Amino acid sequence: MHGPVFGVLGPLQASVNGCRVAVPAGKQRILLATLLLGANEVVSLDELTERLWDDAPPRRPRAALHTYVTRLRQTLERHGRQAGGLIRTSAAGYLIEIGRTDLDLVRFRALVAEAKAAGRRGDLAAESAGLAEALSLWRGPVLPDVRSDSLHRDVVPSLTEERLRALDRRHEVDLALGRHDRLVGELRALTARHPLHEGFWRHLMLALYRCGRPAEALEAYGRASACLRDRLGVPPGREMRDLHAAILRGEPAAVRQGESRV
Structure with missing residues (x-):
């Protein structure tokens, strides 16, 4: 079994257990990329909101953001239950836990x-x-x-x-x-x-x-x-x-x- 492996130095890449994960274009892809660029650190809700919606956030951005986090976890979990668990929730925002060889x-x-x-x-x-x-x-x-x-x-x-x-x-x-x-x-x-x-x-x-x-x-x-x-x-x-x-x-x-x- 191979753990999740990600790439941002080029087009976004994600694989779990050796299988490539097709991350849907749009908000899920932006969310994963933003978390990976700040890997192992909490990315604030404000920064995530800005990255996902630029200057036009929805009326309830936190609720919308939570929905996209849930969907992204589900996308990753289709290839391995442990993959979705990489994304952690904190009071200040979200983070993704990545090992040295995984990004x-x-x-x-x-x-x-x-x-x-x-x-x-x-x-x-x-x-x-x-x-x-x-x-x-x-x-x-x-x-x-x-x-x-x-x-x-x-x-x-x-x-x-x-x-x-x-x-x-x-x-x-x-x-x-x-x-x-x-x-x-x-x-x-x-x-x-x-x-x-x-x-x-x-x-x-x-x-x-x-x-x-x-x-x-x-x-x-x-x-x-x-x-x-x-x-x-x-x-x-x-x-x-x-x-x-x-x-x-x-x-x-x-x-x-x-x-x-x-």
Whole structure:
């Protein structure tokens, strides 16, 4: 027998005893997603109401919320009696109890923490491997199949930023390990998807330079600079400008940039 397993790092997923649970679209899906994003902590009635109904709550939101909690429990219990019992009631709201291995978001954060600990010990190879394992848990944008404006406005951006920070760190570590040749393709794709993220541009420039392709590194700087000026009206930051100047001068210091944080 397998316990319940959930996923929020992509479309919402739920399985019980190895069988996928079809969570109905609408309020049940929003409710489960909200509880999972605050796993093992009480989510207040006010927050749940906002997530489920945004700015148009029903006349009796607590009663309506209780109805949806009951329905969600029943949905989970169809695949195993223990699954519905994961959702607990408190005076302040509701919570879902999740083990470390039962939710991809919990596993992601634990793996990132373990990777950072390896980095602090000086084991960069283990840090890179741990970050790669953590990032492999992401299946796409967070919860595209959960229709809650407030959820995507207030919660999803910070989760996306957690992923970008982990990616940034893995690039720094891999550059320090001399893996620049492996990064160019990935970084080209990331700069196309996130053209305002200077860290990805800087790492792409550095990877290209270390691969003996300084002209392409300078071209990348030009594209980044144009994008930042066109969209934000600002020049590249100090680190990018310093790297650009070092590459123009062909200084050995350019080869070492990006390692100062490692």
